[in-house]
Amino acid sequence: MKTWWQTKFPKGQQNLIINDIDGYPVQIAYGEKGxxxxxxxxxxxxSWSYNWRNSIDTLSAYCRVICFDAKGFGFSEKPIARREKNGHQLIELERIIKELCDQPPIIVAESLGALVALALAAKNPELIGRLVVINAPVFTDKLPHWAMGILAQTPIEIIQSIDALRLPFLFAPLVREIMGIERRKVLFDPSILTEEDVYWITYPFIELPGTLVKVAEDLQLAAKEIENLQANQPNMLTHIQNNLHKLECPTLILWGDQDSWFPAIHGEKLHRYLPNSQLKILNNCYHDASTGAAQVVNTAILEFLQDTGYI
Incomplete structure (x- = not known):
C-alpha cells in the first residue's frame, strides 16, 4: 500500500535536518508540490501534515506548497530522551523556513500552528511574506478539551511507560474509535471524516513510538503558560498578544463561526489587534476548518493572495 506521502506529493516524503532549540539535529518530514x-x-x-490533505492540490496549482510535520509529530523525529523547552516551535519554524525557502513564504497555519506563526511574524517579519491564520488560540485561557487536560496533568513518566509498552498499538481499534469520535466533534458535518481519514489521523499515535509523549509534553508546556497567564506571571501568550501591533505583514484571519474551542469573538479581537489584517468568519464551521471547510478555506486563501498581489 502506498503511504499518504506517496499519493499526495510527486517526490513522496522528503526529509530535512535542522538543529532544535538545544542545538541537537532532528529530522523533519515534509512534502512539496507545485x-x-x-x-x-x-x-x-x-495533528500532522495529513490535516491539509484537502488543500494541497488546490493551492499547489498556484504556489510551491510545502507541507511539513512539526518536530515530534507525524513522521518527523521524536527526541524521546530530551524534554521539550518552551518556545521550541518558534525556533524550529524559523530554521525550517530558512532551509526550504528562497524567499519569504506564505504561511497558512491552523490552531497552535497559527499561534506560532503569529509569534514568528512579530519577531522576524522579514521571514514571512503573507500570513493566513485559522482558529488561533492567541486569547485562550484554558485547554479546550478534556483529553488535553488529562495528558497535561499526567506525570510524563507514566506517558513514557504507556508509549514504551506500545499500548496504543496493542489497542489500536479502540484508539481509532475514540479519536474518530473526538475528531468528528470538531466538524460541522461529522460524516465527511472517512475511515481512511481516521486511519491516517491516528497512524502516528499507533505506529510511531514517541508521538503520545510529544503531545503530552507540549500540552504540559501549554498548561504552564496558561497558569502563568492567569497568575500574571511572565508567559509567552501575553508576550505574543503585546507584540501583535508590530505585525505589519498582510494577514488573513479565518475563524469558524461555531468553533467551541476558541470562539469567533477571539477572531474579531485578533482582527482589531492586527493593523493590516482581514477577517473572514467561516459559516457552519467548527474548530477543524482545514477538514470541515476546506473548499471555503482554499478559496479565501487564493482570493487573499490575489487581492494582495502575491500570486
Missing part, C-alpha cells in the same frame, strides 16, 4: 512562491502549511497540536 511551483512558484513558497506556501507553507502548518498543522496544530496533536
Amino acid at each position: 511551483t512558484g512562491r513558497p506556501l507553507m502549511l502548518l498543522h496544530g497540536l496533536g
